[in-house]
Amino acid sequence: MANVSFTNVRKSFGDFTALESLDLEIHDGEFVALLGPSGCGKSTTLRMLAGLEFPTSGDISIGGRVVNDLAPGKRDIAMVFQSYALYPHMTVGENIAYPLKKRGLKKPERDEAVRRAAELLQLEPLLNRKPKQLSGGQQQRVALGRALVREPRVFLLDEPLSNLDAKLRSYMRAELIELHRRLGKTMVYVTHDQLEAMTMADRIVVMHGGRVQQFDTPDAVYNRPANRFVAGFIGTPPMNQIEGTVQGATFVVNSHRQPIKREAFAASLVDGPAVMGVRPEFVGIHDSGDGLPATVRLAENTGHETIVTLELPDGARIMSRVEAGRKLSVGQPVILRFDPAGIHLFEATENGARLNLDIPVAATLSQSA
Amino acid sequence: MKSKMLRPLILNLVTWSLVLLISFPLLWMIVTSLKPQTELFRIPPTWVPETVTFEHYWRLLTETPFLTFFRNSVVLATSTTIFVVGLGTLGAYSLVRFRFRGRETLAMLVLFTYLLPSVVLIIPLYLMMVNLGISNTLFSLILAHTTFALPYALWLLRSFMEGIPDDLENAALVDGASRLGAFKDVIFPQLLPGIISTALFTFILSWNEYLYALVLVNSESVAPLTTGVMTMLISAFNIEWSLLMAASVMMSVPLIVVFAFLQSYLTSGFGAGGVKG
Numbered sequence: 248m249a250n251v252s253f254t255n256v257r258k259s260f261g262d263f264t265a266l267e268s269l270d271l272e273i274h275d276g277e278f279v280a281l282l283g284p285s286g287c288g289k290s291t292t293l294r295m296l297a298g299l300e301f302p303t304s305g306d307i308s309i310g311g312r313v314v315n316d317l318a319p320g321k322r323d324i325a326m327v328f329q330s331y332a333l334y335p336h337m338t339v340g341e342n343i344a345y346p347l348k349k350r351g352l353k354k355p356e357r358d359e360a361v362r363r364a365a366e367l368l369q370l371e372p373l374l375n376r377k378p379k380q381l382s383g384g385q386q387q388r389v390a391l392g393r394a395l396v397r398e399p400r401v402f403l404l405d406e407p408l409s410n411l412d413a414k415l416r417s418y419m420r421a422e423l424i425e426l427h428r429r430l431g432k433t434m435v436y437v438t439h440d441q442l443e444a445m446t447m448a449d450r451i452v453v454m455h456g457g458r459v460q461q462f463d464t465p466d467a468v469y470n471r472p473a474n475r476f477v478a479g480f481i482g483t484p485p486m487n488q489i490e491g492t493v494q495g496a497t498f499v500v501n502s503h504r505q506p507i508k509r510e511a512f513a514a515s516l517v518d519g520p521a522v523m524g525v526r527p528e529f530v531g532i533h534d535s536g537d538g539l540p541a542t543v544r545l546a547e548n549t550g551h552e553t554i555v556t557l558e559l560p561d562g563a564r565i566m567s568r569v570e571a572g573r574k575l576s577v578g579q580p581v582i583l584r585f586d587p588a589g590i591h592l593f594e595a596t597e598n599g600a601r602l603n604l605d606i607p608v609a610a611t612l613s614q615s616a
Numbered sequence: 617m618k619s620k621m622l623r624p625l626i627l628n629l630v631t632w633s634l635v636l637l638i639s640f641p642l643l644w645m646i647v648t649s650l651k652p653q654t655e656l657f658r659i660p661p662t663w664v665p666e667t668v669t670f671e672h673y674w675r676l677l678t679e680t681p682f683l684t685f686f687r688n689s690v691v692l693a694t695s696t697t698i699f700v701v702g703l704g705t706l707g708a709y710s711l712v713r714f715r716f717r718g719r720e721t722l723a724m725l726v727l728f729t730y731l732l733p734s735v736v737l738i739i740p741l742y743l744m745m746v747n748l749g750i751s752n753t754l755f756s757l758i759l760a761h762t763t764f765a766l767p768y769a770l771w772l773l774r775s776f777m778e779g780i781p782d783d784l785e786n787a788a789l790v791d792g793a794s795r796l797g798a799f800k801d802v803i804f805p806q807l808l809p810g811i812i813s814t815a816l817f818t819f820i821l822s823w824n825e826y827l828y829a830l831v832l833v834n835s836e837s838v839a840p841l842t843t844g845v846m847t848m849l850i851s852a853f854n855i856e857w858s859l860l861m862a863a864s865v866m867m868s869v870p871l872i873v874v875f876a877f878l879q880s881y882l883t884s885g886f887g888a889g890g891v892k893g
């Protein structure tokens with residue numbers, strides 16, 4: 248068993264608190280992505296798990312055993328660094344064999360393990376080369392090979408794909424998913440790229456400002472964001488957030504009255520200021536009728552859809568996602584109508600919590616781990 | 617068109633006159649050391665010796681303590697280099713890798729001692745050696761050379777060390793190496809060019825050093841080449857030019873050999889020193 252848990256972990260660098268009160272429970276064999284903007288504490292979290300940084304307080308355990316005082320080499324983990332950190336003076340073969348050598352394996356056993364890893368990652372023709380003589384993608388695979396040759400209990404990956412070009416990145420995403428399926432090992436994967444997190448992870452830890460904002464499945468993070476930060480971070484373009492006022496069974500914005508079902512929201516939703524969240528795909532653009540008047544500012548046709556930027560009379564911007572080829576001209580006045588199925592309400596505070604009561608049916612999707 | 621032809625010509629002329637100017641004393645030293653006494657002060661001077669003789673070299677090796685001085689210099693420069701590189705590597709490693717209070721201040725302080733003129737330190741150092749009861753020994757000179765070579769070596773090694781990514785060491789730690797193991801397997805091989813160039817600087821510094829040797833050591837049996845040869849051949853009444861030139865040639869040989877083989881490390885050291893201040 249190699250479940251990983253963080254219990255009330257805090258980390259400060261001098262006066263600066265990088266992480267406050269981190270609680271995570273990662274299951275055995277799970278692929279978990281740590282996702283968040285740069286500087287939110289993802290790498291620090293991973294490095295504490297690796298033993299390269301020490302928590303200021305709190306406990307970290309692997310497989311039920313607290314590892315706070317265990318040296319990195321004794322934690323039975325492997326790590327892939329963003330820079331790959333290949334040993335420049337060793338050949339590819341020596342790089343991959345290094346962790347085995349440090350564990351006292353004999354040469355024939357090492358060679359056999361290196362051969363297997365090289366076969367898995369198609370590195371056989373490169374074994375005698377130095378890292379400098381490899382392309383970025385090849386170096387990346389060597390770093391993976393060095394990590395998996397030892398069959399550790401937990402894999403840690405810190406933005407492993409961020410130095411690759413877009414095409415190679417999508418190829419390696421598929422490779423990593425396949426690798427995880429095949430090895431069945433616990434993987435903790437740091438990324439600032441939501442596409443990577445959404446496509447690869449069983450569950451995503453969305454982090455911001457040294458705090459976990461939400462820890463849930465990609466589906467839940469997308470469809471039921473815990474707060475305004477998650478809503479505004481996940482999705483390209485992210486969820487629209489429109490400030491307005493709750494009045495009885497309506498949400499009022501610029502004299503437009505959007506009907507809402509009060510019983511679908513938590514009791515803490517009271518009349519007064521609130522924020523309505525709507526994903527762009529739930530923003531319909533119409534020529535006339537009831538709705539919120541707006542002006543077209545930009546229409547970007549990507550070929551399979553059109554992303555439309557709209558401006559409200561008060562200057563606020565709203566994004567809409569409509570079918571490709573929809574004819575819209577800049578400056579054209581339109582009427583927006585929101586699909587009631589896609590309406591979220593948040594507290595009006597800066598990172599207000601979401602107030603929807605979610606229908607239990609959706610929960611069946613969320614427990615894939 | 618004309619200026620295009622002229623430019624390289626002038627540049628070449630200037631460069632070669634500079635080279636000649638700088639190398640003339642060296643050439644004259646060699647020429648003089650090979651001339652017999654009779655030809656030495658002839659006017660006009662002979663540019664190429666009429667008769668080439670090795671008698672001065674022979675006399676130096678057989679009739680004077682030159683070889684003792686030479687041995688002392690080798691021991692002195694080698695030991696100093698080992699001390700300085702050893703301490704400098706450890707110091708640079710902790711200055712770069714460990715975060716502790718006053719780290720930057722400490723580094724600046726070290727550089728500051730390097731800026732102090734050595735004459736300021738020499739008397740206190742001499743008194744300390746006397747108190748320790750090791751004055752007038754080769755060991756005291758090794759210690760003295762270490763104190764003045766270490767600050768620069770530390771800075772040189774620090775800038776080399778800063779060029780080695782942290783993650784390389786972290787990777788080794790995760791892969792199961794101890795800190796010492798990670799240093800040996802990963803840091804040291806990366807640092808080797810830096811260590812070699814620092815060793816070269818230190819060796820040359822110690823080999824050529826005169827002032828400390830003059831003050832701290834005064835018996836023939838422990839004097840290095842610089843002071844030994846000088847006091848032996850230069851007196852108030854007479855300078856043994858032929859012997860002095862022969863000795864100078866032989867003193868330069870080790871440096872020239874070292875330089876010829878390790879030139880590229882030396883120049884990379886000059887570069888590294890300028891990377892960060």
Ligand SMILES: Nc1ncnc2c1ncn2[C@@H]1O[C@H](COP(=O)(O)OP(=O)(O)O)[C@@H](O)[C@H]1O
Nearest residue numbers: 260263265283284285286287288289290291292
């Ligand atoms: N060794 C350190 N000393 C001081 N501050 C640090 C150190 N490591 C990280 N930080 C700070 O902690 C915060 C989180 O860093 P990090 O975990 O690297 O973020 P990221 O999510 O981009 O990986 C950043 O603001 C960073 O500046």
Ligand SMILES: [Mg+2]
Nearest residue numbers: 286289290291
């Ligand atoms: Mg990071």
